[in-house]
Amino acid sequence: MRVLATIAATALVSFGFAATASAYSFHPRSTSFTGVGSTKLTKGLLSVPCTAHFTGHTDSLGKGYITAASFSGSSACSAIRAAALPWHALATSLHGATVYNAEVTASIFGTCGPSNVPVTVSSTGVITFSNATLKPNCVVSGNVQTTPHVTIVSP
Template sequence: MKRFKLIPVGAAMALFLAASASAYAVSVSPAGAISLTGATTLTKGIVSVSCTANFVGSVTSSGAISITSAKFSGGSLCTGVTAAQLPWTGAVTSSTGLSLNGVAVNTLLGACGPSTVKASITQNATLRETTIGLTSQALSGGCTVSGTLTTTPFLTIN
């Protein structure tokens, strides 16, 4: 009969945690202040409002995100969209995605959020452009948000 050697539970957990940490580790450069600007569409019920979003915040070299200001401009209905419950915090989860928690806005038709929003990240080194894509992200209150935002400065995410 063969004998099996068992790895102590503590050692097995340490190996698992080390492997998990490296699987989700990202590096963002440059770290510091960031702004995101672009076209967004907020839908609540049957009403859609297309605005230009301007977000200001920061990102750390390890990918932690904090959005401290969010303003919306454009058509007359955009003035009725205001950010709520700032700061919104989250993280760059990979070189192609991020997650932002607590996203909430007030509209003339009522509140949307707070909810977690997931977005795609596209890096174009030739154009030195990083874009954040939102595709029909649901917010509590019967709302969805879509859009494409460009970061300043250009971010390199590994």
């Protein structure tokens, strides 16, 4: 009997069913969202506080995608450009996620990224970047409120 259970479990993993069933995901699925909030990009001694504007969507599997990003608040903010979009995001725990290959460019900074950025996601749809490092030596922090609220659900 134990042999049959092992074979069945191996077959499920081979076909991806076990991995899919245990994965956290963004909610709601298959929906577009916007995000707006205060962020700060720092490189060396230069720190630029901005208002970030994100547009994205979740797919039917609960994966996230940031498809557009802009920054406002000052001429330095307006000069920051998102690069290598879309950025993919995967939920990693009930309140944690990773945004993959995030990258921005600016004449005052050069290129920051691409880097994988850990974030937290609240039950009210606030995404928090907490002093996340972007290669080679940039740091991003801030809070972005999503509309509709994007949260993480457990398997």
